[in-house]
Amino acid sequence: MFDQPFIVPALIILLISVPLVIGIIPRNNFYGVRNKKTLSGDYFWYKGNRFGGWTLIAASLTYMLTAAAFPYNNAVVDNFSIWQIHLGVLLLSLIGSLVFTFIYIKRL
Template sequence: MIPCFLSSLCVLFIALAIPLILQKVPPNCIYGFRTRKTLSDETIWYKANKFLGYGLVISSLSSLLVFGGGSLFPQIIPPSFIVNYANQILLVPIIVLLVSCFIYLHKL
């Protein structure tokens, strides 16, 4: 049950990343990588959000690999591991992504 829900959450993140990658999301106050710098310049907005979108796909796929692997190969990744470490499996890649995004934004 939990791996299925968490896998669905990863798929949702990937779906949310696609418009960012395709640069279909204009600057706004709701959706995207919103900072003073990104909201001040449309070119920076699209570059930063494209970077965020690709990173979101990669981080979601890495989490999905663990959740899916746990479902397909419970002898290798036991369900108890997924239940006990679900937050870390989701959050560590996202935290790495956010740090990477701010570093990238600083270089723009």
């Protein structure tokens, strides 16, 4: 599994999302979902970051499932299309995660 092209970024995103979900990151200007609303109070900070953490975990797991379903193999000549699938799934799931998170925060 570690020979997949974007597994390390997916694992890093998964690991940095866990503290957001369990709510141990206080309001700050460096780490977490930061916008005007989340920085305005603890309620919005923790609710927004918990939801954002879950969506980032879902994005990471989506990539990992894709990597398992469409494994990248260096021995295969035409691997560029598989690489594009991996990149597309990772980017689309991360973008979707951010969009869903900011829509959620806006509705708080």
